[in-house]
Amino acid sequence: MFSPVDDIKSRLDIVDIIQEYVPLKMAGANLKGLCPFHREKTPSFMVHRGRQMWHCFGCNLGGDMFTFIQKIENIEFPEALEVLAKKANVELKREDPQLRSERQRMRELLSASAQWFAVQLQGAQGAEALRYLKETRVLIPDTLEEWLLGYAPKGWEELTRFLRAKGYRDQEMVNAGMALAGRARGVYDRFRDRIMFPLRDHHGAIVGFTGRQLHENKEEGGKYVNTPETLLYHKRAVLFGLDKAKQDIRAQGIALVVEGQMDVISLWQAGIR
Ligand SMILES: [Zn+2]
Incomplete structure (x- = not known):
C-alpha cells in the first residue's frame, strides 16, 4: 500500500x-x-x-x-x-x-536506534566493543543495560537500512542526526564503528547520542562524535546522567559534575549517584 x-x-x-x-x-x-x-x-x-x-x-x-x-x-x-x-x-x-508530531516520530526513531545499537553490542559485530567495555572499563552487564550502551557497526548503511525497514524516511534520519546526506547515493550512517552512549533529556527520553571511536581513525572524525543540534537535542540543555541523578541531587543538595560519559557511568556503577 x-x-x-x-x-x-x-x-x-x-x-x-x-x-x-x-x-x-x-x-x-x-x-x-x-x-x-x-x-x-x-x-x-x-x-x-x-x-x-x-x-x-x-x-x-x-x-x-x-x-x-x-x-x-x-x-x-x-x-x-x-x-x-x-x-x-x-x-x-x-x-x-x-500525522503524529515530528517530535514524537523523532523520539521513536532515536529510541529504536538505541535499542538496535544495544542489540549490536551483544552480537558478532559488537564483540570487540563489548570486550572493551567489560575488560578495559570494567562495566558489568547491569550497568550496560541501565545506560543502554550500544555499538554502531562499521558499515555505511547499517542503521539506515534498519530504520528504513521500520518505515522512517531518509529525511527523518537526517533530521534526527542519525544519518548524513551523501552527494552521490542517498543517506549514510553518521555513527560507524563507535560505542554509543544515548543522551537523555531530564525526563529520561533519548534525544541524541555520543559515539566514541572504537579504533582510532582520523578520517572518521574525532574520537567523540555527538548528535548535531536537532529539534530534540540542544547540546547546552543536556547534561549526561541528569535524568538519573536529579532526585539524589535534590535530596542531597549536591551535584558531582565530571568530564566524560564514561566517568559518570563508572561512578554510578561504584554507587556514587
Ligand atoms: Zn539559499
Whole structure:
C-alpha cells in the first residue's frame, strides 16, 4: 500500500509547488531561481524535476517538497503533510502515524536506534566493543543495560537500512542526526564503528547520542562524535546522567559534575549517584 507521502508525491510536481513561491527559469535539465531562504542577487537555488528535489548552493539547504513547505511556511512535518495532502486531493486518516508530531516520530526513531545499537553490542559485530567495555572499563552487564550502551557497526548503511525497514524516511534520519546526506547515493550512517552512549533529556527520553571511536581513525572524525543540534537535542540543555541523578541531587543538595560519559557511568556503577 502507498503511504500518504508517496501518494502525494506521485500526484504533485515539486516544480509547481515551488513556483507558487519562487519564480523559476530553465537551466539545462533543471530549474533555478533566487533562493527564498537567503539573500542573493544571482540564482543558486536549483530544482531537479527528475529527482523531485531542491537544493540551494548558497545556503546549502535542500530536500523534497515536504521540507520546502516546512521551511517556507515555517511549519513542522505533520502540518506540511496536511497542506500538500489538500493540494493533491489525498485524504489523510486521522490515526495515520505520519500525522503524529515530528517530535514524537523523532523520539521513536532515536529510541529504536538505541535499542538496535544495544542489540549490536551483544552480537558478532559488537564483540570487540563489548570486550572493551567489560575488560578495559570494567562495566558489568547491569550497568550496560541501565545506560543502554550500544555499538554502531562499521558499515555505511547499517542503521539506515534498519530504520528504513521500520518505515522512517531518509529525511527523518537526517533530521534526527542519525544519518548524513551523501552527494552521490542517498543517506549514510553518521555513527560507524563507535560505542554509543544515548543522551537523555531530564525526563529520561533519548534525544541524541555520543559515539566514541572504537579504533582510532582520523578520517572518521574525532574520537567523540555527538548528535548535531536537532529539534530534540540542544547540546547546552543536556547534561549526561541528569535524568538519573536529579532526585539524589535534590535530596542531597549536591551535584558531582565530571568530564566524560564514561566517568559518570563508572561512578554510578561504584554507587556514587
Ligand atoms: Zn539559499
